[in-house]
Amino acid sequence: MSVHFPWLPAGQAVPVGVSLKTQYFDHVLEKRPQLGFFEVHAENYMSSGGAHHRYLEAICEHYALSLHGVGMSLGSAEGLDPAHVQRFSALVNRYNPALVSEHLAWSVRGGTYLNDLLPLPMTQESLQVVADNVNRLQDSIGRAILVENPSSYLSFRSSEMNELEFLHALCERSGCGLLLDVNNVFVSASNMGFDASRYLADVPASLIGELHLAGHLLRDIGGTPLRIDDHGSPVADEVWHLYKTLIARVGPKPTLIEWDTNIPTFDILEQEAEKAASFMAYGAHANV
Template sequence: MTLPARSGLGFKSEHFAPIQEDRPDLGFFEVHAENYMGDGGQPHRQLAALRRDYALSLHGVGLSIGGPGRLDPDHLARLRRLVDRYRPDSFSEHLAWSSHGGEYLNDLLPLPYTPETLDIVCDHLDELQAAIGQRVLLENPSTYILFEQSTLSETDFLAEVVRRTGCGLLLDVNNVFVSATNHRSDARAYLDAFPLQAVGEIHLGGHATEDLPSGPLLIDDHGRAVADPVWTLYAETIARTGPLPTLIEWDNDVPEFPVLLAEAAQADRILRDAASAPARTGEARIARAC
């Protein structure tokens, strides 16, 4: 199963009525898996109705893929029930950790890129993919610090994870821009090194900016429209890969539904332009990950 190479939106319950009334022309909806781990109620009634009309992506936020120790078996079992119930077209998680010693933190925390971390992440992805019976897409993080003990670049780390586990990647273009700005590095050089052939979905979201004496600090807050330089990076990426499923993430200070539709329409215009443009000389289009 794969998502259509169209724009999609993160589903918010307050938008259920206009979605049902208007049946907007969208490629898919995405939800956070952990919000649907109960057995019933309004969340499941709404999601079941959406699933009848649209492709569905489940986005995990609580597995702590980079954390030490085994993955939580109860969490894995609940995920499997959710996957069996809705048969999503995509399942994704984060290259991050969020729990330790039974304590769960409301954040996605960064990792040092070392052989030891690589072993942990690969073991956890193998366990997750076996548990849910589906290929997983792993998302690149937004970061605010770098670890001195890192011996691999983030892109080399992700490429090796793909090679060892067979997983795919979720490329968050806003995260690329946020991290590159924060670390005073080159976002385009990062994308040049990124294993684009493994990308099965793209995320676009907004970020906040704080001005520090050392320069701007960007915060990946999913609370505003996609910034112009992120749209530019996205268009450049899609020109290289060809059309890919693209999610507009807006999780905080959520606007009225037409605002989200306008963001999705902008992504669709870029996707259509890429589909109609001839491949650049000497640079073949990258096939979509299966």
């Protein structure tokens, strides 16, 4: 499976985007910042009308859109919620986003939605559950999705493979691609004790459809450092280094600056996006 970008005009640079928050609606329409795309969380737009849709429709006249789901619960053994799938599919049909993605996680039990992205054991049984759910979602929206690697804080004794093996097998079994979150890799590696550089070096470039960059929180828990994926600060230097090394190997990929808490002024996001673009230009040169 190889991810392509048919939404990019021939010769156009691979874009960098940022999270679109309500605080930025007017600024984006008035100033038209030099960005390639914006990402929104699907669940924030699952009503049929209202100001959110009016703004997003206006913004999408000028920018590509990445539709990022946070509540599909691809890891749910009980299957996907038909109503949620229908609402998600309606959004895809309405906006025809350039990128569509969801998380490798579960967050629904018995019709109750939990306010978290919970982990799942990396087993053959879990793999089949997730692949079946991904296939169902893809059949509903009529296109392949990208699945995002999680940020990890614990492991399961029952796991039969590592995370990257699981994701690679999922892509082969379902035809999906990867939304590779570099910050999540760094957070998980720090918390779980594996080598983030080795992880990223082993990701097949052909599977990567999008990259995410974000900040995280460092906490001291009884003398043990714990990194928490909170999307509330600038991208850490260590994550920039991993990104630069990755881009030098795999080439330019659509890259998003995520920022979901402690929302900054828009110029801060633009500075982060400019930094990503400069590293991507370096990566393009390195791959010539």
